[in-house]
Amino acid sequence: MSETLSLDLLDRTAGEIVAALAAGQASALDLTDAAIARIEDRDRAINAVVVRDFGRARQAARAADVALARGERTPLLGLPMTVKESNEVEGLPSTWGSPAFSGWVAPRDAVAVARLKAAGAIILGKTNVPPFLADWQSTNPVYGRTKNPWDLGLSPGGSSGGSAAALAAGMTPLEFGSDIGGSIRVPAAFCGVYGHKPSYGLVPTRGHAPPGLDGGPIALAVVGPLARSAADLDLALGVVAGPEPHEAKAYALNLPPPRHAELxxxxxxxxxxxxxxxxxxxxxxxxxxxxxxxxxxxxxxxxxxxxxxxxxxxxxxxxxxxxxxxxxxxxxxxxxxxxxxxxxxxxxxxxxxxxxxxxxxxxxxxxxxxxxxxxxxxxxxxxxxxxxxxxxxxxxxxxxxxxxxxxxxxxxxxxxxxxxxxxxxxxxxxxxxxxxxEDRTTIAFARxxxxxxxxxxxxxxxx
The missing domain is CATH 3.90.1300.10 (Amidase signature (AS) domain)
Known part of the structure; x- marks a missing residue:
């Protein structure tokens, strides 16, 4: 497959990319290589993807190609994407933008990250945040400043500012952030993309806490997707929503459909x-x-x-x-x-x-x-x-x-x-x-x- 085709695919929605991979129009490895090349090119000015895991991403892409060739189909199979730095990814640092946590490496995946991977997503790396996720900018002493692709002199928002900037700049087709004070929605607005703050408790937040903490859910705090289309929000929410694994033995999620089909x-x-x-x-x-x-x-x-x-x-x-x-x-x-x-x-x-x-x-x-x-x-x-x-x-x-x-x-x-x-x-x-x-109603209305x-x-x- 040509490099040009891989780059063109990166500008399509996550759902379209997954369909193209399933149809054999592209390989997961070629697409991952194209995404890596784009990050290395465009992120020099923007500084959004601050933790990079390209070696393991290529390994995961090869495994995805094998699965695709066997006829396997999962919602995100072969899709390269990034996640917010505060989400724990096994083997990667998670600093929450604070030097106090420099050197801390996550021992396991956050529940939501594990679900993204199980659905076939390939994690390219992690995107920038402000210290302790407490700003509508994404600047910190560990990784520096993330800039808005619309104007490098402007904030991309925060605290999922690296997420929104990477999406708008075409470096990733899908992102996963968090929100306790607008941290998904404000960056989405600033960068012209889509973001969804789920109903509280809909998506497990375990694995999204300051390094070393692993207690109960934090009041108000949620984790959720960002994307370049409303349909991709629905796609990602379908992957990550649902009870904690230890609770799933007792009940299952059954979100109601959108209230209406037309505006x-x-x-x-x-x-x-x-x-x-x-x-x-x-x-x-x-x-x-x-x-x-x-x-x-x-x-x-x-x-x-x-x-x-x-x-x-x-x-x-x-x-x-x-x-x-x-x-x-x-x-x-x-x-x-x-x-x-x-x-x-x-x-x-x-x-x-x-x-x-x-x-x-x-x-x-x-x-x-x-x-x-x-x-x-x-x-x-x-x-x-x-x-x-x-x-x-x-x-x-x-x-x-x-x-x-x-x-x-x-x-x-x-x-x-x-x-x-x-x-x-x-x-x-x-x-x-x-x-x-009724999360599907707000996403459907956006769509x-x-x-x-x-x-x-x-x-x-x-x-």
């Missing part, structure tokens, strides 16, 4: 304002345009509802919960006594119930993923002193966690999808929030938007 049948609530976070007018304009187009197609589109939970009150509960979850072990971290923690969890349950009531009348809620598009790299070490300029006003940097938090506190699925571009040509993303455990209005476009420098 015209959806009941949609579109929100563009949050009491805790400002939103740039170009993002609000893009959401307005999307709402009008959905209305023109026959969907029922509302811009407000009395059923919407109090977002300010919800954000206060979310801030307490995420503060405790993210700062565990830090000297100045958020602390609360056991009864305060229980009261916070009770408040979380109340909001989960309110959202369930709303989703009896609506199918999806569309909001900004973040209040701005990709911003210039920020080097200010003190997060409290960082600002984002939104429509000429200086706003606190971390206020923006409010938009990702809309779906996080009530444990809801949320799919990030590109919906347009700024006048300056940068991607604009939205998040599609759906009912708990319908992609069909009707278009989806991922490669950055100009790469076309």
């Amino acid at each position: 015209a049948d959806y009941r949609v609530l579109v929100l563009d304002q949050h009491p805790a976070a400002a939103t740039d007018h170009e993002i609000r304009d893009a959401l307005d345009a999307l709402a009008r187009r959905l209305d023109d197609l026959g969907a029922r589109v509302d811009r407000s509802s009395d059923l919407l939970p109090d977002l300010a009150a919800q954000h206060a509960v979310f801030s307490a919960l995420v503060g405790a979850a993210m700062s565990r072990g830090s000297p100045g971290g958020t602390t609360m006594n056991a009864h305060e923690w229980m009261n916070t969890l009770d408040a979380q349950v109340m909001f989960c119930r309110r959202w369930a009531v709303l989703f009896a009348s609506f199918d999806v809620v569309i909001t900004p993923t973040f209040g701005v598009v990709a911003f210039e790299h920020v080097d200010e070490p003190d997060g409290a002193r960082r600002i984002l300029n939104i429509d000429g006003q200086a706003t606190p940097y971390f206020n923006q966690i409010a938009w990702p938090g809309v779906a996080l506190l009530p444990n809801l699925p949320a799919t990030a999808a590109p919906i347009g571009f700024t006048r300056g040509g940068l991607p604009i993303g939205a998040q599609i929030i759906g009912p708990y455990l 319908l938007l992609e069909r009707e209005f278009g989806g991922f476009k490669a950055p100009p420098a790469l076309t």
Whole structure:
């Protein structure tokens, strides 16, 4: 097979690549070699794939070719891909962007990584993150700075910024990240790709923890896929979702199908304002345009509802919960006594119930993923002193966690999808929030938007 054909295949969706491999149009080894060559070429400027495992990837590709020749077929057989650095991959370092963990090597695969491999995926390496996954940039003292393929002077987002940058730059057709404060959805929006935050607990998080820790699930935290198409999100979710192995002996996952097959049948609530976070007018304009187009197609589109939970009150509960979850072990971290923690969890349950009531009348809620598009790299070490300029006003940097938090506190699925571009040509993303455990509805809605209005476009420098 020609090198040109292998490179062309890399720009197709993961599902199309798997189908091409199954049809004998390419070999897994040739495709893996092409992916490696592209990483070595394009990543010099971007610095997204910071842990490389090319030798073992080639071995896995040879094994995949043997399996393909035997007629074996699995959902990702022969597909080269990367995963976020914080996901444990046996034999590879996992530092979470901190020098304190330099030299730590994972003794086993994370549950989700093991499922990707069992489905036939070939792990090329791991992608960059900020220290302790606590930023919407992907810069750290271990691996350096990852840059946005749309503009090297801009952040690719975080904490799965290396994931989104590698996807947008065509270095990988599929990625696997994590999200506790927008870490899948914000990078997807900044780089113009797709990302899915699963319903809490849908995908096991074991093997995604600071090095050396192996305890229970972290409140709010999820792991999930990023891709260049909504269909690939569904493909990957089907591979990784399901109970922990020790629980699977008692029950199996049976996700409900999407609520509807056409956009015209959806009941949609579109929100563009949050009491805790400002939103740039170009993002609000893009959401307005999307709402009008959905209305023109026959969907029922509302811009407000009395059923919407109090977002300010919800954000206060979310801030307490995420503060405790993210700062565990830090000297100045958020602390609360056991009864305060229980009261916070009770408040979380109340909001989960309110959202369930709303989703009896609506199918999806569309909001900004973040209040701005990709911003210039920020080097200010003190997060409290960082600002984002939104429509000429200086706003606190971390206020923006409010938009990702809309779906996080009530444990809801949320799919990030590109919906347009700024006048300056940068991607604009939205998040599609759906009912708990109805992940296939939000992904299907994103897929319908992609069909009707278009989806991922490669950055100009790469076309």
